[in-house]
Amino acid sequence: MLTVRDLPAFPELGITACHVGDDREVQSAQVLSDTDWIRSNIAHALIVTHSRYLEDAERIMFTLSAGGAAALVVSGASADTLDPALRDTAAQHRLPLLTTSHSLSDWKALLTHRVSELCVTAARRHAARLGTLLDQLAHPRADTVTGVVEYLAEELPGSVVVRDAGGVRAAAPPAAPVTLAAALEHPDQPRQALDGLHVTSVPLGAHGALVVGTPGPLGQAGTELTTCAAKVLTVALPGGQRSDDLVVSDAVRQVRLSAFQLLMTGHAVDAQRVTASIMPGLLDPTHAQVYVADCGRAGRALVMAQADRLFAGQALTVACPAFDNHIISVVPLVEEQEHEHTVRHLLEVFRTAGVHIGGSQPHELKAVGDAYDEALAALTRASHYPERIVIASPRPPGLADVLPAGPARSWATALLQPILSTARIRQLELTAMALEFRTTAASKVLGMHRNTLARRVAQTCGAVGLDPERAMHRIALSLAIQVVRMHGTGSAAESGPPATLHDLLTGQEVRAWADKTLRPLATDRRDLVRTLRAWVTCEFHVDQAAARVGIAPKTVRAHIQAAEHLLERDFITGIPQDLMEDHGEHRLSGIRPLTCAMYATTPPGEPYPALTTVGRAPRPANASPWPAEVS
Numbered sequence: 001m002l003t004v005r006d007l008p009a010f011p012e013l014g015i016t017a018c019h020v021g022d023d024r025e026v027q028s029a030q031v032l033s034d035t036d037w038i039r040s041n042i043a044h045a046l047i048v049t050h051s052r053y054l055e056d057a058e059r060i061m062f063t064l065s066a067g068g069a070a071a072l073v074v075s076g077a078s079a080d081t082l083d084p085a086l087r088d089t090a091a092q093h094r095l096p097l098l099t100t101s102h103s104l105s106d107w108k109a110l111l112t113h114r115v116s117e118l119c120v121t122a123a124r125r126h127a128a129r130l131g132t133l134l135d136q137l138a139h140p141r142a143d144t145v146t147g148v149v150e151y152l153a154e155e156l157p158g159s160v161v162v163r164d165a166g167g168v169r170a171a172a173p174p175a176a177p178v179t180l181a182a183a184l185e186h187p188d189q190p191r192q193a194l195d196g197l198h199v200t201s202v203p204l205g206a207h208g209a210l211v212v213g214t215p216g217p218l219g220q221a222g223t224e225l226t227t228c229a230a231k232v233l234t235v236a237l238p239g240g241q242r243s244d245d246l247v248v249s250d251a252v253r254q255v256r257l258s259a260f261q262l263l264m265t266g267h268a269v270d271a272q273r274v275t276a277s278i279m280p281g282l283l284d285p286t287h288a289q290v291y292v293a294d295c296g297r298a299g300r301a302l303v304m305a306q307a308d309r310l311f312a313g314q315a316l317t318v319a320c321p322a323f324d325n326h327i328i329s330v331v332p333l334v335e336e337q338e339h340e341h342t343v344r345h346l347l348e349v350f351r352t353a354g355v356h357i358g359g360s361q362p363h364e365l366k367a368v369g370d371a372y373d374e375a376l377a378a379l380t381r382a383s384h385y386p387e388r389i390v391i392a393s394p395r396p397p398g399l400a401d402v403l404p405a406g407p408a409r410s411w412a413t414a415l416l417q418p419i420l421s422t423a424r425i426r427q428l429e430l431t432a433m434a435l436e437f438r439t440t441a442a443s444k445v446l447g448m449h450r451n452t453l454a455r456r457v458a459q460t461c462g463a464v465g466l467d468p469e470r471a472m473h474r475i476a477l478s479l480a481i482q483v484v485r486m487h488g489t490g491s492a493a494e495s496g497p498p499a500t501l502h503d504l505l506t507g508q509e510v511r512a513w514a515d516k517t518l519r520p521l522a523t524d525r526r527d528l529v530r531t532l533r534a535w536v537t538c539e540f541h542v543d544q545a546a547a548r549v550g551i552a553p554k555t556v557r558a559h560i561q562a563a564e565h566l567l568e569r570d571f572i573t574g575i576p577q578d579l580m581e582d583h584g585e586h587r588l589s590g591i592r593p594l595t596c597a598m599y600a601t602t603p604p605g606e607p608y609p610a611l612t613t614v615g616r617a618p619r620p621a622n623a624s625p626w627p628a629e630v631s
Contacts, residue, residue, distance in 0.1 A: 296354025
């Protein structure tokens with residue numbers, strides 16, 4: 001992870017530390033000027049501003065400190081010329097204070113994106129460092145304890161000693177016991193200052209300790225690395241217990257989560273490298289299935305421990321970072337290995353605890369994001385089935401499959417033209433994933449800061465003239481990206497004006513697909529089509545749809561949930577209440593086909609959903625059409 005103390009090491013940022021104090025993690029950067037305000041979400045963010053905007057420094061410092069900002073970075077001043085009162089105010093609020101030699105315009109144009117890139121790189125390195133430590137257990141050497149100590153001394157860097165009941169067990173460098181002699185006499189003190197060294201002591205069982213001395217206090221990344229080393233040493237030391245039935249350590253979980261998030265963003269090779277030390281060869285197969293389990297009343301830790309035991313190293317299982325009661329298992333597919341019986345066994349173990357599971361179809365390893373989406377949709381239906389498990393059916397032809405290839409490619413290319421010259425297909429796919437939720441869920445699942453993800457979507461939409469706050473615009477953008485994935489892009493040599501989305505959705509093939517898609521709704525005695533058409537036309541505002549149809553909002557929600565069951569789609573049900581927004585409680589993968597089907601079947605004389613009324617805002621000549629690559 002990237003921390004405040006790391007920043008001066010990157011000359012392109014031009015940062016000098018004035019007052020740091022406790023080290024803090026950095027996840028993003030924001031600019032504060034006369035046209036930029038302090039945003040609601042500033043946790044772990046660098047706030048970059050000019051001294052002229054700090055007239056009310058006390059209020060600003062209080063706001064940043066309360067919001068958990070990483071640091072305040074002042075442009076237009078050096079460490080020597082910075083107002084002493086500003087230093088005092090920062091120290092009072094325990095807020096790290098930095099200066100930068102770059103202007104605010106440089107930060108807006110380039111450096112905020114550079115900070116995001118550095119965050120991703122640091123996170124990957126941190127996961128690799130933890131993985132290397134765990135490799136000491138996966139591939140034990142003649143003296144694993146010495147190996148861990150030498151590795152930790154090199155990575156921090158510093159002096160490291162392991163002390164047990166018999167005295168010094170291992171040390172690096174060899175003179176470390178002399179350097180840390182005074183601290184070794186009192187290993188029960190977690191923090192000490194010793195001859196210019198900052199000493200940290202972590203207990204190892206009843207009579208042991210890991211003692212670390214570094215020139216400066218450990219930052220967050222160094223502290224986590226030291227804690228992970230202590231856990232490894234606890235197992236490696238004589239008498240340490242190791243049981244496959246125990247819940248895996250926090251360090252292993254962090255490495256697994258890093259690998260899962262890399263898979264979600266299409267970085268299969270990076271995920272293979274991260275897991276190589278703890279689960280060698282697991283991600284070598286080309287295809288995998290994903291299972292998502294809702295742990296019901298059993299408790300996530302207990303279900304996860306049982307899943308680890310049953311899969312016996314044949315699956316990558318993680319605690320879902322977005323939904324507190326979910327666990328996710330990525331199961332690589334190997335010939336002659338059948339995993340569905342393992343999943344059903346897991347259900348049998350917790351048959352009275354309300355556990356239920358959704359599973360995907362097999363997907364390529366680089367398409368784990370699509371498999372997760374399928375499994376999450378299946379999970380919504382699983383709670384209504386007596387077996388408590390639903391495996392997604394082979395995907396029926398979707399809208400993108402029935403659109404005429406030539407006209408669809410023409411329309412998508414015209415819409416995405418401002419970004420196609422600079423965007424790779426994988427960047428477009430990541431944006432499409434980010435569009436799925438209007439909440440923090442997407443950022444947690446993808447392992448990216450919410451601000452970074454929101455900026456990606458906003459900049460992409462702005463470049464093509466769409467409004468990211470409009471659900472219809474998000475649907476149009478995600479559909480265009482689907483078309484480009486399936487059919488590629490058109491060329492300037494193609495004759496005639498580009499097709500419109502209206503032309504595509506009113507064609508004969510799409511009309512036939514829409515009739516078939518909506519046909520299950522006719523089995524319900526309620527007029528579900530009328531309610532859903534109003535909901536779509538009102539851009540998914542339940543209260544407006546209720547007023548339009550003349551029924552209660554509660555009835556509108558009941559009709560939507562009934563339609564979910566009949567169409568086997570997830571519109572609003574599978575989203576926890578704490579992740580809902582006032583009028584955004586929907587999943588794009590569900591409402592996208594519904595919206596297009598309603599558009600294609602619009603009765604004569606009734607208004608079409610506002611799907612094609614997309615304005616195209618002119619982009620400034622000096623603006624970047626695509627957000628910087630951050631993952």
